Amino acid sequence: MLQYKANLSPFSPYALAAHPDHIDFLTAYQKLRVFIEMSLTAVSAFQAAEQRGSSASELQRGLQAIEKATKEAWYAEFCFCTVAPKGMGKLSNQILNASVTRACKVLGRPVPTAFLEAGPVSDDFPAIWEDLHHEMHEVLNRPAPRTVKVMPTPPILVDEVVNKNGCASGY
Template sequence: MPANRPAMPRELERRILVEAGHRCAIPTCRATLVEIAHIEPWCKVLKHEFENLIALCPNCHTLFGRGKIDRKAMYEYKARLSPFSTAYMASHPHHIPLLAQCAHFRFLCEEYLKELLRRQEAVFSGASAEEVKKLATQDVGAFANFLLLTLDLKSQVPEYLYEIMLAIFWHLAEWGDALNEPDLAKSNHKRDIRDELADAWLKLDHEIHNVVEGRPTPLPSEAGG
């Protein structure tokens, strides 16, 4: 590594490894000895970003560096690591209903999160109590949709997947409750809720891959731990 290149944050490195299941991201390889590569070269981006990083074995990393694997293909391999990508769904048609349910859960979670972040910003910027109350009323609909889907999924997805989903729901709901208390809302302003949920999303994606590809899955009691 060049002397002037900053070390990759350990947490970011861990996220990349978890995303790929601690294996090479090239589907025909899947070697377990891996290193992390920049898809767009470091000299161009000059920063470490999750979207531009991928786990590769030393051999595939070398082939990529020599141009034997092109950048477009590498982006496709990165996309396939998400169980919600079009390419992944197309290659697993029998599991599209499950993947669609999980994608819907993620979408409604994101919609509710957007409303909460809007209200959090209003509280922190000194908006009037009336304005904050109005925003709180607006996010009730997003919360209701998120809640109803979460309850409905209990009978539709494997139990260990549902435990992870439920943990995500409660984490976000409890954070939303804190916004109802002005003092708590202000003290929580610097919290990065997306970052707090990142591990849970990666864990959920990993377990969805296990289900779809028929890999061993954890006991229900192990899934949420």
């Protein structure tokens, strides 16, 4: 029974073998989940450090962790949107907007205008993730369209891309 349930996961070897055209799509989805979770974890850690009355240097490290995780989440969401159908891109954008809004609230900073223009943000992460997960299964039950691989093979950090291109960093 446990093996049967494990095979239901879209990331199981069985699912990947059954849907080889969806590997880039599934990889992008997994990266999105990981980096959004890292961002939310960094925000929670900062909030806990602030409540403990931590030193200014520890709080500064917490701010840097939030900034880095948010950049990575933004990049993961961008990569996901390049390989996902339109409706799923909207859901992933809602998740990113909710995580940025949560970070801004904890930090006492205004939400960047780019995120405000997206419209009202739901703070119900489980419901949005559930909708996205449901859409994932819908896509996996259809044949995959041919996609262009846009994500680099070795994992890289957004800062490395920004520095190579000489662009200013920021999200």
